[in-house]
Amino acid sequence: MTVTLKEVAELAGVSRSAVSRTFTDGASVSDKTRRKVEKAATKLGYTPNILARGLTTRRTKLIGLVSNNFHNPIFLEVFDQFTRKLQGVGLRPLLVNLSDETDPEASVRMLRQYSVDGVVVASSTLPPGFSKAFKDAGVPVVNSFGRYSTAPEFHVVGIDNVECGRMAALEFAKRGYKHVAFLGGPDTATSTQDRFKGFSGEISQNPDMEMTVSYAKAYSFEAGREEMQRLLNIRPLAEAYFCGDDVLSIGVLSAIEDAGLNVPGDIGIIGLNDMEMAGWQNINLTTIRQPVQQIINSSVELIVSMLEDPARYPEARLFPCEVIERGTLRPVS
Amino acid sequence: MTVTLKEVAELAGVSRSAVSRTFTDGASVSDKTRRKVEKAATKLGYTPNILARGLTTRRTKLIGLVSNNFHNPIFLEVFDQFTRKLQGVGLRPLLVNLSDETDPEASVRMLRQYSVDGVVVASSTLPPGFSKAFKDAGVPVVNSFGRYSTAPEFHVVGIDNVECGRMAALEFAKRGYKHVAFLGGPDTATSTQDRFKGFSGEISQNPDMEMTVSYAKAYSFEAGREEMQRLLNIRPLAEAYFCGDDVLSIGVLSAIEDAGLNVPGDIGIIGLNDMEMAGWQNINLTTIRQPVQQIINSSVELIVSMLEDPARYPEARLFPCEVIERGTLRPVS
DNA sequence: TTCCATTTTGCAACCGGTTGCAAAATGGAA
DNA sequence: TTCCATTTTGCAACCGGTTGCAAAATGGAA
Incomplete structure (x- = not known):
């Protein structure tokens, strides 16, 4: 045959x-x-036969692409980019969906059985111990969209979430919002924690601003909508909300619309990610842009360089975000 | 090590x-x-080491998951389901993004180099010759979301698009729409062609109904919006549009909204897929539900059975669709 | 033509497993 | 204890490749 x-x-x-x-x-x-x-x-x-070859060369050109974000539309863009870039350098993504199993050991074992050359952990919600497990097993790993650390144990590529929180706060201040709110994703996610830190830190610099805080159960439409519905029953309402991410923001927007309130007239919203949908004209969300493409390019670059030098010193790569102004915050006065 | x-x-x-x-x-x-x-x-x-084992057993438990739909939100659900189900039966998806390369031969060659046990082609827009190429190479293949055929050359699992077109037409008739429109996806896609066939066939049975036809450039928000903007400049407007799919419908809705018209008051819309977003309260799209989960379960079942019997006689499996009534068609009078 | 440095080639062992076959071990029954 | 059918075991060859090493071939220079 x-x-x-x-x-x-x-x-x-x-x-x-x-x-x-x-x-x-x-x-x-x-x-x-x-x-x-x-x-x-x-x-x-x-x-x-690449697999037979791999037996002696110890190179399979297989890369584990591990994620647990199979419900957030931004991840379709992430998968698209990752598969393209990896293919572009002759690597093949072995996709691992972590939604079911939470045991990092099982994934590590599995990916070693397939002698993958490296692993990309693409998630902002997985615990850092997860990527660590690959490192400990001697598998080159880069954690994309992970938490920045000044002394990283493994490669991390992403954004400075603390800085993002600060940017949102500054944006609110600039537009004269006084009572603002942090409406985060799940408070167990490090991304949420960091954004809160930056946001609250900046607000506290501003004596005439006050802040309320709450968390949605997930980075999802339903969770955002639900949490906003709850908040809409509590007075006083905040004037502007910094939401966990774009899809959560859209849920928030839908709750506000249902309540007969107007955005940005009555309430301001800023999201995070700038996924494709944020730019759709019927959503038109002001948001903080996470440079997905650069993060992925850089991640792939790193994984490739680790194939040559597996002991490469761990590095944290941070990319700057920027505010994309659309229609959900009132203009700068 | x-x-x-x-x-x-x-x-x-x-x-x-x-x-x-x-x-x-x-x-x-x-x-x-x-x-x-x-x-x-x-x-x-x-x-x-599974790969070393595979050398003699000729089983790698690797399945090529091939798609070119990395921009349609429904495919995030598709990838989620496929990866889960495959993992559930101990198979591992090797993801292939076809957006760049169009040469089926290259993919066939690549996947054979990795001795995949089988291939799932998940796409409604790839030409049938694509799946055929795998079959010819002796690789078990199932084409999910592909075109139904009475004499299939390879396994196909999906829906009866002709029947879906008919359902949309019947739904319009039931609600008393007279001037209706087919606003398809790209006319090169077999799914579009089949839906048109069913739709137009049914409308022509109805002497008091008339139909206009046009096609968007892709199954996407932008393409739907653009095509609808064009149509809004041409009088008379149709009373109701059967759109290529949900994401296209959302683009259409946004164009209508911008034009100051009301749905379903001025214009009715029905989509196809019932992706998660269709149920979001700020979209609330009436649509024809494609049973994604069943299609995927069945596809995985088939690929598993082909691992035991690679010569298994090709089969077409069709799943019924159903209309999900939400808020974008006027009520039955 | 001879010599020698350099390039090309094939042998054989290896990568990490599986498997057919014959030999060894086991465990009742007599 | 002996015998024999059955189960378990290890040897050696194989899956489809790569690679170090020594031998063979090549191709100038003298």
């Missing part, structure tokens, strides 16, 4: 080594035998 | 075969040696 090295060697009248060598870069083969081999190979439709 | 069979055998004081046998189901090992092996294995943290 599937044609092997041996058959090509026989047809070309050379040794198996010769065939192997014409298919490995930089190996020593004369033009003459290379031509013979190539001719035989194309005739038989031969293509080397 | 990574511990192998041999080391376990040495520690346990048995042959390599014995170790291998304790890790393969149904192999003949006495309880005594099994215990010895297991003890040694856990002590060393041994776990068999």
Whole structure:
């Protein structure tokens, strides 16, 4: 069925080594035998078995792409970018959906069984111990969208969530909002915690501003809507809400709309991510843009460099965010 | 670094075969040696290398998950379900993003290099020749969300798009719409063609109904919005539109809203898919539900059965759709 | 033509597993 | 205890590749 090295060697009248060598870069083969081999190979439709090769080279070109965010639309963009970039450098993503199992050990074991060359953990909600487990197992790992640390134990690529919180606060101050609110994602997520830290820190600098705080159960439409519905029953209402992320913001917007209130007239909203939907004209969400593409480019770059140097010193790479002004905050006065 | 069979055998004081046998189901090992092996294995943290095993067993448990729909939110649900179900039966998805390369041969070659056990082609827009290429290469393939055929050359699991078109038409008739429109996805997609066939066929049965037809450039928000903006400049307007899918419908809704018209008061809309967003309260789209979960369950079931019997006779599995009534069509009078 | 440095080649062992087969071990029955 | 059918075990070959090493081939220079 599937044609092997041996058959090509026989047809070309050379040794198996010769065939192997014409298919490995930089190996020593004369033009003459290379031509013979190539001719035989194309005739038989031969293509080397990467997994068999991997047995001796210890390179499978397989990268574990691990995530638990299969419900947030931004992750479709993330998967799109990751698969493209990885394919672009000849790597293949083995997708792992962590929504079911929470045991990091099981994933580590599984991915080692497949001798992946490296792992990308793409999540802002997984505990840091998760990426650590790969590192401890000797598997190159980069944690994308993870928490920044000044002494990272493994590679982290993402944004400075503390700074993002600060940006939201400054944006509110600039527009003269006095009573503002932090409406975070789940308070167990490090991203939520960091954003809160930056936000509250900045607000507390401002003696004439006050802040209320609450958390939605997830980074999701339903959770945002639910939490906002609850908040709408409590007076006084805040003038502006910094929401956990865009999809949560959209849930919040829908609750506000149902309550007959107007955005940005009655209430201001700022999200985070700038996913595609945020720009849809019927949503038109003012938000803080997370540079997904740069984060992913950089993550792939890092994982590639770790293939060459697995002991590469862990690094935290942070990308700046920017406010994308659309229609859910009142103008700067 | 990574511990192998041999080391376990040495520690346990048995042959390599014995170790291998304790890790393969149904192999003949006495309880005594099994215990010895297991003890040694856990002590060393041994776990068999699936890829090395695959060399002789010809089973890698790798499944190519091939798609080109990385921009339609419904596919996040699709990827979520597929990865879960595959993991559930011990298979691992190797994700292939076809957005860049269009050459089926390249993908076939690549996936054969990784000796995948099978391939799921998840797309309603890829040409049928694509799945065929895998079949011809001897790789078990199922085409999910593909076009139904009475004489399928490979396994197809999906919906009857002709019937869906008919359902939309009947729904319009039931609600007394007279001038209706088909606003399809790209007219090169077989799904679009089939839906048109069913829709127009049913409308033509109804002498007092008339129909206009147009196509958006893609199954996307922007394409739907753009096409609707164009249509809004042409009089007379249709009373109700059957849109290519949900995300396209949302674009259409946003164009209508911008034009100051009301849904369902001025214009009725019905979509297709029933993706999560369709149920969001600020969208509340009446749509035809495609049973994604059943389609995926069935696809995984089929691929599993093909692993046992690769020559399994090709089958087309169709799942019924149903209208989900929300707020974008006027009530039945 | 001879010599020698350099390039190319094939052999054989290896990567980490599985498996058919023959030999060894086991465990009742007589 | 002996015998024999059944179960368990290890050897050795294999899956489809790569690679170090020594031998063979090549190709100038003298």
